[in-house]
Amino acid sequence: MSAPPGQDIDLKVRCSSAAFRWARKTFDARDGKPGEVDRGLNASFASILSVGGKRLGVTSDGIGTKVEVAERTGVYSTLGYDLLAMVADDLAANGIEPTNLTNILDVDKLDERVVDELMRGLSQAALESGVSVVGGEIAELGRRVGGWGGGMHFNWCATALGVLPDELERPIDGAQCAPGDAIVAIREHGLRSNGFSLARSILSQAHGERWHEARCQATGESWGAALLTPSRVCCTLVRALVGEGVVPHGIAHVTGGGIPDKLGRVLKVKRLGAYLGTPFEPPAFVQELVGLGQVPARVAWRHWNMGNAMLVVLAPGDVERSLAVAARGRGFEARVAGQVVEGDKIRIAQAGEAAVEAEVN
Amino acid sequence: MSAPPGQDIDLKVRCSSAAFRWARKTFDARDGKPGEVDRGLNASFASILSVGGKRLGVTSDGIGTKVEVAERTGVYSTLGYDLLAMVADDLAANGIEPTNLTNILDVDKLDERVVDELMRGLSQAALESGVSVVGGEIAELGRRVGGWGGGMHFNWCATALGVLPDELERPIDGAQCAPGDAIVAIREHGLRSNGFSLARSILSQAHGERWHEARCQATGESWGAALLTPSRVCCTLVRALVGEGVVPHGIAHVTGGGIPDKLGRVLKVKRLGAYLGTPFEPPAFVQELVGLGQVPARVAWRHWNMGNAMLVVLAPGDVERSLAVAARGRGFEARVAGQVVEGDKIRIAQAGEAAVEAEVN
Numbered sequence: 001m002s003a004p005p006g007q008d009i010d011l012k013v014r015c016s017s018a019a020f021r022w023a024r025k026t027f028d029a030r031d032g033k034p035g036e037v038d039r040g041l042n043a044s045f046a047s048i049l050s051v052g053g054k055r056l057g058v059t060s061d062g063i064g065t066k067v068e069v070a071e072r073t074g075v076y077s078t079l080g081y082d083l084l085a086m087v088a089d090d091l092a093a094n095g096i097e098p099t100n101l102t103n104i105l106d107v108d109k110l111d112e113r114v115v116d117e118l119m120r121g122l123s124q125a126a127l128e129s130g131v132s133v134v135g136g137e138i139a140e141l142g143r144r145v146g147g148w149g150g151g152m153h154f155n156w157c158a159t160a161l162g163v164l165p166d167e168l169e170r171p172i173d174g175a176q177c178a179p180g181d182a183i184v185a186i187r188e189h190g191l192r193s194n195g196f197s198l199a200r201s202i203l204s205q206a207h208g209e210r211w212h213e214a215r216c217q218a219t220g221e222s223w224g225a226a227l228l229t230p231s232r233v234c235c236t237l238v239r240a241l242v243g244e245g246v247v248p249h250g251i252a253h254v255t256g257g258g259i260p261d262k263l264g265r266v267l268k269v270k271r272l273g274a275y276l277g278t279p280f281e282p283p284a285f286v287q288e289l290v291g292l293g294q295v296p297a298r299v300a301w302r303h304w305n306m307g308n309a310m311l312v313v314l315a316p317g318d319v320e321r322s323l324a325v326a327a328r329g330r331g332f333e334a335r336v337a338g339q340v341v342e343g344d345k346i347r348i349a350q351a352g353e354a355a356v357e358a359e360v361n
Numbered sequence: 362m363s364a365p366p367g368q369d370i371d372l373k374v375r376c377s378s379a380a381f382r383w384a385r386k387t388f389d390a391r392d393g394k395p396g397e398v399d400r401g402l403n404a405s406f407a408s409i410l411s412v413g414g415k416r417l418g419v420t421s422d423g424i425g426t427k428v429e430v431a432e433r434t435g436v437y438s439t440l441g442y443d444l445l446a447m448v449a450d451d452l453a454a455n456g457i458e459p460t461n462l463t464n465i466l467d468v469d470k471l472d473e474r475v476v477d478e479l480m481r482g483l484s485q486a487a488l489e490s491g492v493s494v495v496g497g498e499i500a501e502l503g504r505r506v507g508g509w510g511g512g513m514h515f516n517w518c519a520t521a522l523g524v525l526p527d528e529l530e531r532p533i534d535g536a537q538c539a540p541g542d543a544i545v546a547i548r549e550h551g552l553r554s555n556g557f558s559l560a561r562s563i564l565s566q567a568h569g570e571r572w573h574e575a576r577c578q579a580t581g582e583s584w585g586a587a588l589l590t591p592s593r594v595c596c597t598l599v600r601a602l603v604g605e606g607v608v609p610h611g612i613a614h615v616t617g618g619g620i621p622d623k624l625g626r627v628l629k630v631k632r633l634g635a636y637l638g639t640p641f642e643p644p645a646f647v648q649e650l651v652g653l654g655q656v657p658a659r660v661a662w663r664h665w666n667m668g669n670a671m672l673v674v675l676a677p678g679d680v681e682r683s684l685a686v687a688a689r690g691r692g693f694e695a696r697v698a699g700q701v702v703e704g705d706k707i708r709i710a711q712a713g714e715a716a717v718e719a720e721v722n
Contacts, residue, residue, distance in 0.1 A: 008471070011471050011473060012471060012499070012501065014473055015471050015473055015476040015477075015499055016499055018473065018476055018477045018480055019466075019476065019480045019497045019499060020497070021480075022477075022480035022481055022483065022484035022494070023480070023484065023493075023494040023495065023496075023497060025484050025488065026484055026487045026488050026492065026493040026494045027493050027495075028493075029487065029488055029491050029492060029493040030460055030461065030491075030492075030493045033460070033491075034415065034458075034460055034524040035460025035461045035493060035522065035523075035524065037461075037493055037495055046496070047461075047463070047495035047496045049460075049461055049495065049522075051412060051413070051415055051417065051460075051524060052412070052413045052414055052415035052524070053413055053414075054395065054412055054413035054415070056412065056522075058461065058463055058495060058496055058520075058522060059463070059496055060463040060464070060465050060496050060497070060498050060520060061465070061498050062465060062467070062498065062500050064500055064502060065502060065503070065505060067505070068505075097395075099391055099394070099395055099396025099410075099412075100391065100396045100398075100408075100410055100419065102408070102419055102420070102421040102520055103421070104421050104422070104423060104465070104518045105380075106423070106467070106516050106518075110369070110372050110373060110376050112372060112375055112376055112379065115376040115379055115380065116376075116379045116383075119379055119380045119382075119383035119384070120383055122383065123383035123384065123386050123387055126387045126390065127386065127387050127390055130390050130391075130394075131387065131390060131391075132384075132387040132388050132389075132390045132391045132396060132398055133383070133384040133387045134384065134388075134398055134408035134410065134419060135384075135407070135408045135419055135420055135421050135520075136380045136381070136384060136421070137421050137422050137423065137518070138373070138376055138377055138380060139423050139425055139516075139518075140373065141425060141426060141516060142426070142558075143507045143508075144426060144428070144429075144506065144507050144508055144514070144516055145505065145506065145507065145516070146504045146505050146506065146507050147504075147505055153505070155467050155500075155502060155505055155506070155516070157465045157467075157498070157500075157518065159419075159421060159463055159496075159520035161396065161410075161417075161419060161522070162396075163395040163396065163412060163413070197503075
């Protein structure tokens with residue numbers, strides 16, 4: 001999750017570092033045994049393990065406060081796409097093919113209809129991406145779980161497992177990136193599961209407590225519907241590219257921290273920069289949010305994906321084939337968004353004008 | 362989690378069934394591919410997958426409302442044992458050796474000291490059991506997470522991965538159980554992570570809102586300390602048994618639903634029953650809880666583990682060797698608690714008197 005306004009990003013970083021420091025002390029526990037931890041990997045979105053000669057990826061995440069939008073709109077069947085996207089596309093960012101998923105649903109009190117809708121959506125999303133849901137736990141936690149309105153409140157997280165396809169010698173981590181590489185963007189029509197605190201704070205200021213019922217000028221739909229837009233799950237596209245013999249040099253799954261953080265994580269492995277002159281435009285509702293909140297570009301691009309679900313770094317010779325694979329996929333929109341350059345900056349332009357410049361560090 | 366008093370067990374079952382029904386529709390997605398789901402297994406505590414010729418186990422769970430006891434006592438360093446036990450011992454119940462763990466910590470707001478203590482405990486617990494912590498996510502969810510007192514509130518869950526040891530041909534699921542098999546119990550000194558709602562309701566009635574500061578008569582310690590007693594993690598003992606050539610016929614990890622549910626799940630595979638004449642005594646504080654709440658035996662044995670962390674079903678010829686392995690392990694107390702019998706009932710006696718009779722179904 002990106003840090004919402006008013007939260008302390010340094011504190012978050014210190015807590016995550018503490019967690020990682022304690023976790024790292026346990027890595028030795030599996031040396032030379034099944035489940036050995038790969039420490040060589042840079043820029044990892046997932047953890048990579050060795051089991052019986054196979055490379056496994058594993059990652060855990062949740063959909064954060066996007067849940068509130070479902071509570072407000074009463075629409076629960078699309079959150080499964082968001083949950084799957086958060087974990088499956090983190091695996092895909094390392095070239096891992098997601099295979100299985102477990103999920104944990106924490107609720108205050110149970111509502112059978114809501115649980116059924118959530119699980120129906122997750123099942124559908126998983127099937128479309130060739131992932132099998134193999135475990136789940138529903139925990140009734142009473143007042144330990146809160147939310148909006150009078151219905152069932154919940155928090156939802158998942159763990160995804162996957163395997164490195166035989167076509168790849170090693171996980172993709174950015175170590176192959178070079179100046180002149182093309183950066184292909186996959187289009188996103190919503191916010192995925194990030195930047196909701198900023199969006200809510202803008203909307204409640206502009207439209208009051210029941211902001212989800214107000215209309216977005218640009219699209220005519222309700223703000224609730226706009227914010228609920230399900231995530232585009234990209235893992236099948238990455239798998240298809242690899243299956244066609246394309247070896248991406250690096251892949252950024254654009255979540256919290258936006259393109260500056262997530263592409264930066266890939267590029268810093270070789271201390272490179274990027275110029276993105278033709279990323280996808282942010283969806284119309286996101287542009288309206290930017291205007292409503294008078295959000296500076298540097299803030300918007302760090303909180304939201306701005307229309308780009310994933311960035312795939314490719315050898316120039318692989319671009320044409322990759323765009324063709326995307327065009328054959330189920331509704332993927334892909335385009336060349338820019339290229340890798342020397343230096344340590346990510347510069348993003350929109351409609352010919354410089355929008356953002358960020359350090360890779 | 363077991364259903365606490367006042368909660369609707371039927372509703373919980375319907376919701377879990379719905380979740381499983383939707384999950385099952387996705388099992389085909391991996392047929393003939395890495396991550397193929399093993400449907401042949403009975404009485405599963407974990408899900409079993411095939412990856413590259415290896416059998417993998419995966420399971421997810423959390424520590425529920427035991428977290429409140431840490432919030433009340435300010436002691437956070439032992440919950441990691443509870444979290445590890447919930448998932449690692451579910452894998453062990455199928456004979457799977459836990460190898461890796463990811464965790465998700467949902468918080469309202471961050472407290473660096475608390476996060477550090479939680480992760481320190483998890484790291485220590487994992488190291489002691491040969492498990493490596495390979496992933497984690499900390500999500501700041503504001504008022505979506507609640508709890509007791511003024512500090513950081515949180516909910517904590519994990520996913521464990523493991524592999525089937527080469528010594529075992531197939532996961533342990535109860536299919537080898539036969540009348541006359543011995544049932545060996547591993548002692549537990551606390552509640553693990555189950556039955557806290559019942560315990561809290563008894564204690565708040567007896568000792569008021571600040572019940573955690575009241576003294577347990579039997580032990581002299583505070584009720585907070587008693588309820589916080591960390592879980593005995595049993596997976597290394599199961600692994601050691603298998604390493605010594607013992608193949609358990611079935612293993613019950615005693616969590617929500619207690620011995621009747623969890624041993625029942627193992628025995629129902631062969632439609633057998635059990636007579637447990639010499640289980641471990643419940644810890645003194647649990648006996649005091651039973652008295653304070655005038656809890657009928659059938660309720661106590663379904664909400665609490667009553668002193669038995671795990672029950673291992675063994676061929677009679679394997680008992681002596683197994684007890685010797687346990688005696689060599691780090692502080693495991695094990696004893697023969699009873700045996701498998703014909704019929705479909707689990708009967709439990711304590712101190713020579715019948716305590717509980719439950720149907721296996």
